[in-house]
Amino acid sequence: xxxxxxxxxxxxxxLRERQKTKRRERILRAxxxxxxxxxxxxxxxxxxAVSAEISTGTIYNxxxxxxxxxxxxxxxxxxxxxxxxLKVVENPPADxxxxxxxxxxxxxxxxxxxxxxxxxxxxxxxxxxxxHTQFATSYMDNYNMVEELQRKLLQALMDQGLFRPDVDVxxxxxxxxxxxxxxxxxxxxxxxxxxxxxxxxIRQRTRALIGLIAVGNEVIRTDA
Numbered sequence: 001x002x003x004x005x006x007x008x009x010x011x012x013x014x015l016r017e018r019q020k021t022k023r024r025e026r027i028l029r030a031x032x033x034x035x036x037x038x039x040x041x042x043x044x045x046x047x048x049a050v051s052a053e054i055s056t057g058t059i060y061n062x063x064x065x066x067x068x069x070x071x072x073x074x075x076x077x078x079x080x081x082x083x084x085x086l087k088v089v090e091n092p093p094a095d096x097x098x099x100x101x102x103x104x105x106x107x108x109x110x111x112x113x114x115x116x117x118x119x120x121x122x123x124x125x126x127x128x129x130x131x132h133t134q135f136a137t138s139y140m141d142n143y144n145m146v147e148e149l150q151r152k153l154l155q156a157l158m159d160q161g162l163f164r165p166d167v168d169v170x171x172x173x174x175x176x177x178x179x180x181x182x183x184x185x186x187x188x189x190x191x192x193x194x195x196x197x198x199x200x201x202i203r204q205r206t207r208a209l210i211g212l213i214a215v216g217n218e219v220i221r222t223d224a
Contacts, residue, residue, distance in 0.1 A: 023062070024062050027059060027069070028072055028076070030048050030051035031069045034047055034048055035118075039118055040116075040122050041122075045060075045065075067122075071135045074119075074123050074139065074142070078111060081106075082110075082142075084107070084110045085106055085110070089103065089153045092153060096163065096210055096214050097210045100206055101207070103149065105199055105202070105203075107146055108199065112195065117191065121188050124188065143181070147174065154172055162214060162215055164215055167213045175209065179206075183198060184198065
């Protein structure tokens with residue numbers, strides 16, 4: 001079949017579909033802006049509709065409530081953070097400690113921006129209180145993506161002979177992801193903590209753990 005005929009069969013999004021996508025993105029941008037400026041709890045769907053320049057009824061064509069809006073925001077944020085982290089995995093620094101630190105920091109920064117602490121507290125609360133909902137499933141899928149990046153990087157470093165051969169890099173990847181998640185929970189809970197505090201707490205634990213398994217390294221001082 002000639003190329004011109006093959007192109008005929010490629011289905012392009014219709015004008016209606018493109019308009020729906022743009023409208024959904026406008027709703028999400030309006031929601032993020034209002035959640036940041038006045039808080040998740042204080043924001044209503046009516047206010048989001050006004051900001052997005054649509055009717056409140058139109059929002060319900062895309063999202064049933066604010067929780068579903070939060071699902072979409074967290075999901076989009078996690079996928080963007082994954083792409084940032086993937087670039088580190090594909091071209092990591094030569095030093096194993098620096099490589100793991102860079103991936104952890106990039107993922108952490110990507111996951112937190114533009115979500116506020118309140119938004120994350122709401123997200124975590126939904127996951128814990130409603131473990132069988134779409135939100136919880138989506139949240140855990142995103143967590144698993146982050147964990148998989150950690151494993152891929154550690155395996156690549158292992159293949160380069162940078163870790164002791166007896167090390168279970170899959171288990172180390174799980175430990176790094178769990179440590180990062182726990183530090184983030186403390187960060188979300190503390191209104192006075194800033195991003196530098198979070199990064200430093202994760203850096204100390206990452207250096208200590210990777211220092212234990214890196215070839216030729218003594219235990220790395222966390223205050224170095």
